[in-house]
Amino acid sequence: MSITDNKRVLVTGGAGFLGSHLCKRLLGDGAEVICLDNFYTGQKRNIMHMMNDPMFTILEHDITVPINLQVDEIYNLACPASPPHYQYDPIHTMKTSVMGIIHMLGLTKRVNGKIMHASTSEVYGDPEIHPQSESYWGHVNPNGYRACYDEGKRSAETICFDYKRMHDLQVKIVRIFNTYGPNMHPEDGRVVSNFIVQALKNEPITIYGDGLQTRSFCYADDLIEGFVRMMSKDNFCGPVNLGNPGEFTVRELAEMILDITGSKSQLIEKPLPSDDPKHRKPDITLAKQELDWVPVVPLEEGLKRTIKYFDELLGADSIPAKPRR
């Protein structure tokens, strides 16, 4: 019997990039899964293959509105994650982060269940320490363009801890660092999907700024393993960093994608968005200690799998990816 057998699990944001991988994993582990989504950035094609599974239910709903369900566990992933998408309607992003988690915590309390909330490395803002460990309180501009997301996620962490302290709720917080993989939207706007789509279409690769800013990229399967371990770990609420500590400049990422695809795209520079963090790299000591978790998919391998996904998705419009070496 697996750890999730016979459980009813709610995944908010279940039609999104990470949510769809999580739904699939939980179904595979024997859980009954309710995928809740308002389809703001989520896609039906991410969850189509699960639709005929009697253990899978899709609920079109917005978590800014309360909902009553009977579930054992909740993974709260609902929130646009790409900067252009969360900045498109910043007020709704803030409502999703704050009102959404309040509704989900209320539901958790009512069913006496367990909740894992998807927080983010953005709570560290443009960090002054490197790498970032959970004890760092962050360096966030509270009224800039990214604040609707950063401060929304920080407030969500606050209210999670207040519910835990006031109601002894089983709350878990993971801070996710840049994650990529199949099921990302081709127009998502984040760096990995942008560069792959541009490379496959032989269009210019848009480097924002000088491209020397760094990020650490985690493959989706690795992250989902971390989620499941976190949910099943007793007496540990986090927050815990989940991400791949390998650190790359944006320019290095572009060159790796050009190399794998064999694309002839040129690199062009575009203005750096405001408050764009200069460096980011997770310290995952706590995840290793508490969850026995480390990411295992190297960036090049993860990119090859992601390029294959986009290549098939874009079909005739794209150049074929170079054969696997």
Ligand code: NAD
């Ligand atoms: P995504 O945009 O692909 O998925 C988000 C999903 O939430 C979408 O299906 C969207 O339609 C849904 N959604 C948005 N607002 C909603 C609302 N009000 N009610 C119901 N559904 C709503 O993004 P993702 O990369 O899968 O991110 C999932 C979660 O992980 C988010 O909470 C995000 O903040 C967090 N996260 C992701 C990353 C990453 O690198 N992928 C990094 C840090 C944090």
Ligand code: UDP
């Ligand atoms: N970026 C870029 N070109 C793009 C998209 C993003 O150079 O087409 C840069 C962006 O400025 C940032 C990094 O890539 O420095 C990661 O951006 P992303 O939006 O993926 O996530 P972030 O970590 O900023 O939330």
